[in-house]
Amino acid sequence: MKALRTLVLASALVWPATVFAADLQVPKNVVAGQPVTINSAPGGTMYLFGPNVAVKQNVDAGTVEVPGERLQAAGRYTVVIGDSKATFFVTNGKPESIAFLARPSRVPAAAEEAVTGTAFIFDRYDNLVRQPLPVKFELAVAGGAPETRTATSRDGAAWVKMNSGRKEGAAQFVASTGAISTKRVVQHVASDPCSIRMRAARGNNGNIVVETDPIRDCSGNAVPDGTIVTFTSVDRKGRSTIDARIKRGIARAELPASDNATISVAAGVVMGNEIRWGGGR
Amino acid sequence: MSTKAGLIAASLVLAVAALTSSFTVKAADAGPKIAFDAGAATPRQVEEGTVKAVTRDYAAAWKSLGEAVEQNRADLLNANFAGTARERFGALVESQAKNGLRQRYVDRGHKVQVIFYSADGSSMQVRDTAQIEIQLLDGSEVVHSEQATVSYLALLTPAENSWKVRVLESVPEF
Amino acid sequence: MKRILPIVLVVLAAVFIAAATVRTSGLGPAKTPEGAVQALFSQVKSSNWDGAYSFVATSSNTPREDFVRDLGGALGSLRTLSTLQKIETKVLNENDREAQVRANLTYSSAVGALYDTRDLKVVREDGGNWRVVWPVEKQAKVPPQVIPVNYLRWDIVTRGADDDWGAQNVDAPRVRIISMNAVEKDGAVIVMGEIANEDTVPGFVSVGATLVGKDDRDLGSEESFDKITHTLLPKEISPFRIDFPGVKLSQVKSVRMQPNSMLVPASADPVVGVLHQTLDKNSLGKAVLKGELVNQSGQNVNIPHVLATFYDNSGKVIWVSDGYVDKALQPQTPVPFSVAVREDLVPQIHSYRVTVNSYSRDRREL
Numbered sequence: 001m002k003a004l005r006t007l008v009l010a011s012a013l014v015w016p017a018t019v020f021a022a023d024l025q026v027p028k029n030v031v032a033g034q035p036v037t038i039n040s041a042p043g044g045t046m047y048l049f050g051p052n053v054a055v056k057q058n059v060d061a062g063t064v065e066v067p068g069e070r071l072q073a074a075g076r077y078t079v080v081i082g083d084s085k086a087t088f089f090v091t092n093g094k095p096e097s098i099a100f101l102a103r104p105s106r107v108p109a110a111a112e113e114a115v116t117g118t119a120f121i122f123d124r125y126d127n128l129v130r131q132p133l134p135v136k137f138e139l140a141v142a143g144g145a146p147e148t149r150t151a152t153s154r155d156g157a158a159w160v161k162m163n164s165g166r167k168e169g170a171a172q173f174v175a176s177t178g179a180i181s182t183k184r185v186v187q188h189v190a191s192d193p194c195s196i197r198m199r200a201a202r203g204n205n206g207n208i209v210v211e212t213d214p215i216r217d218c219s220g221n222a223v224p225d226g227t228i229v230t231f232t233s234v235d236r237k238g239r240s241t242i243d244a245r246i247k248r249g250i251a252r253a254e255l256p257a258s259d260n261a262t263i264s265v266a267a268g269v270v271m272g273n274e275i276r277w278g279g280g281r
Numbered sequence: 282m283s284t285k286a287g288l289i290a291a292s293l294v295l296a297v298a299a300l301t302s303s304f305t306v307k308a309a310d311a312g313p314k315i316a317f318d319a320g321a322a323t324p325r326q327v328e329e330g331t332v333k334a335v336t337r338d339y340a341a342a343w344k345s346l347g348e349a350v351e352q353n354r355a356d357l358l359n360a361n362f363a364g365t366a367r368e369r370f371g372a373l374v375e376s377q378a379k380n381g382l383r384q385r386y387v388d389r390g391h392k393v394q395v396i397f398y399s400a401d402g403s404s405m406q407v408r409d410t411a412q413i414e415i416q417l418l419d420g421s422e423v424v425h426s427e428q429a430t431v432s433y434l435a436l437l438t439p440a441e442n443s444w445k446v447r448v449l450e451s452v453p454e455f
Numbered sequence: 456m457k458r459i460l461p462i463v464l465v466v467l468a469a470v471f472i473a474a475a476t477v478r479t480s481g482l483g484p485a486k487t488p489e490g491a492v493q494a495l496f497s498q499v500k501s502s503n504w505d506g507a508y509s510f511v512a513t514s515s516n517t518p519r520e521d522f523v524r525d526l527g528g529a530l531g532s533l534r535t536l537s538t539l540q541k542i543e544t545k546v547l548n549e550n551d552r553e554a555q556v557r558a559n560l561t562y563s564s565a566v567g568a569l570y571d572t573r574d575l576k577v578v579r580e581d582g583g584n585w586r587v588v589w590p591v592e593k594q595a596k597v598p599p600q601v602i603p604v605n606y607l608r609w610d611i612v613t614r615g616a617d618d619d620w621g622a623q624n625v626d627a628p629r630v631r632i633i634s635m636n637a638v639e640k641d642g643a644v645i646v647m648g649e650i651a652n653e654d655t656v657p658g659f660v661s662v663g664a665t666l667v668g669k670d671d672r673d674l675g676s677e678e679s680f681d682k683i684t685h686t687l688l689p690k691e692i693s694p695f696r697i698d699f700p701g702v703k704l705s706q707v708k709s710v711r712m713q714p715n716s717m718l719v720p721a722s723a724d725p726v727v728g729v730l731h732q733t734l735d736k737n738s739l740g741k742a743v744l745k746g747e748l749v750n751q752s753g754q755n756v757n758i759p760h761v762l763a764t765f766y767d768n769s770g771k772v773i774w775v776s777d778g779y780v781d782k783a784l785q786p787q788t789p790v791p792f793s794v795a796v797r798e799d800l801v802p803q804i805h806s807y808r809v810t811v812n813s814y815s816r817d818r819r820e821l
């Protein structure tokens with residue numbers, strides 16, 4: 001129980017402790033979460049101020065022990081016992097977790113450097129791991145070849161830009177260093193339609209039924225259902241438009257009957273083929 | 282001292298006190314002086330508007346941190362800190378209050394250099410060299426006071442209307 | 456004499472009040488064609504449908520329910536939510552037996568004033584009283600049927616408040632302003648253009664604009680309000696128009712555009728076809744873009760809102776206008792629409808595009 005009565009300090013010394021009138025002897029290296037022993041300390045009231053802790057405690061002269069749970073946060077600590085003082089640093093421990101920011105959550109397939117990943121590496125006490133570490137980033141859609149890149153962390157941060165895959169689907173984006181890893185999902189979606197082909201036929205009620213072929217992007221991915229496809233018919237009665245939705249890969253609409261119409265199709269800014277219906281067909 | 286001289290002296294004292302108070306309030310309102318250098322930011326350059334916003338919010342964070350540890354009010358941290366930084370400084374304030382301790386920062390300014398600004402703009406890491414006078418108090422008694430140059434590594438992330446400090450660690454050196 | 460004057464004034468007041476009351480109730484027979492039209496609409500104004508119907512000519516062969524539906528609206532349409540405010544009449548021609556009277560009607564509604572112009576035939580019937588011929592267009596009834604609707608619906612699961620930092624949320628849809636044009640019309644600067652949802656998910660979009668003056672100070676900021684389609688499905692394009700009243704274009708150095716988008720749950724239903732769009736003149740000789748709306752889905756669209764974009768021969772957006780249709784769109788039933796076109800722009804209009812916002816009361820919350 002002497003350890004409990006006594007107190008705290010620890011010490012790092014990558015950085016020289018600030019020189020005071022009477023310096024306490026603190027260890028040169030203090031790793032987060034490890035206890036520290038201060039030798040030859042005077043007795044009296046001890047104060048310990050750290051990034052997340054402020055302690056006031058009476059200690060006996062001699063050896064003072066600071067338990068590890070008071071030294072979990074990396075940073076600058078100041079200990080004062082009577083007239084003796086010291087400042088020391090607690091540094092990070094081993095990597096334990098990765099905060100992984102993957103952007104965007106949706107990305108068009110086959111887009112260059114469209115996916116960014118930023119990894120922040122922390123120890124078990126959420127201190128940034130400042131030592132340079134190799135961080136591996138892997139992006140893969142099920143069934144497709146993964147793309148892998150490695151970056152070296154600096155002050156706990158590593159980042160990459162990657163190309164999206166050619167295949168649509170939920171891509172697993174994994175950042176790892178050593179045995180630890182964190183996974184995110186980057187949804188790969190079809191890009192703009194590569195081309196739109198439609199055909200027209202007369203419906204039972206005389207109307208013109210227009211229907212596209214399956215609409216795909218230039219990598220062969222199906223453009224998602226719900227995407228707007230606009231059919232336009234122009235004849236002597238005027239212009240008729242229907243914003244159809246792609247359903248099961250194709251878009252379909254019923255335009256008003258006409259004996260001589262020009263029919264066109266578009267999705268967003270991508271134009272499809274044109275049909276002359278009736279006289280000019 | 283004659284009555285007249287006494288009145289003049291009293292007026293001068295009041296005037297000086299008023300001026301001093303006014304200056305202090307203004308300085309406190311603005312937060313500490315921040316020299317912000319975004320020239321080395323990578324992989325993305327920091328936009329002019331973002332420089333202004335981060336400078337403003339980082340200064341506000343230091344101001345609120347100083348007030349929180351002096352008044353032992355963790356709620357003052359909410360507007361400018363998030364995540365680990367909020368938890369840690371909140372714990373510091375709590376343990377200070379429990380032990381009747383306080384800290385007083387006399388902030389003399391920060392040289393801040395951006396070392397990382399993520400490509401998507403969702404995080405920014407800075408190195409901060411701060412000139413601070415730190416006083417450690419037990420009640421109203423100063424148990425330790427020092428002028429220090431402290432190096433900080435900070436990680437900031439954008440919130441709805443401002444940038445918040447998510448990590449603020451003092452480090453031995455850069 | 457001192458007593459007589461007040462008595463006379465009281466009597467006169469009573470007479471005037473009585474006269475006014477009689478005129479308001481308007482249930483006496485109409486002695487002029489214009490009087491018949493005025494009386495009919497004043498009854499409509501006070502929602503006295505029996506009174507209004509009493510001024511409908513028997514030769515109209517219009518059942519009362521059809522008459523009420525035509526003037527009062529039905530199926531939660533905008534007309535059911537509006538009130539007749541102002542009636543202006545003008546006799547176009549008249550003889551002993553019949554006349555034609557133009558009625559310019561102004562309704563107030565939640566979306567602003569609605570205007571309706573009707574040229575009405577008025578005939579002298581038994582007893583020499585004038586009544587209004589009110590032909591109601593017979594609405595084609597949709598035969599009972601099942602209309603399968605299997606359009607997409609997008610739901611969203613967002614990041615929880617207690618998730619780790621770094622756990623990504625779903626991004627807002629990518630939207631882009633694909634064209635923009637600023638003009639000065641009628642003492643206002645008008646910023647207009649088109650915005651596209653380039654993503655694969657629906658978005659709730661709005662467009663803001665800030666006018667920057669010659670001295671680099673902001674002259675003002677406005678939003679597109681209802682001159683835009685707010686919910687954009689993937690690859691959908693909407694026009695937008697933002698008005699800055701009281702600003703001159705010569706005061707403006709630049710315009711700062713701010714497109715905003717939010718990921719929202721949405722449904723791909725309903726589809727509304729816009730058929731037979733033509734530039735034409737209305738009965739007042741004003742330029743209009745008119746056509747028909749057809750609801751191709753299975754549920755009523757209570758309030759259709761038409762947005763028209765006009766382009767010049769270089770494809771630049773030169774005007775955006777809109778209009779609310781005060782009839783509900785029943786499934787498969789064409790409903791006419793028309794939106795105003797600026798006369799001064801008619802020679803420049805090379806093409807146009809019409810889109811429809813639809814508000815459905817009974818549709819389950821999206």
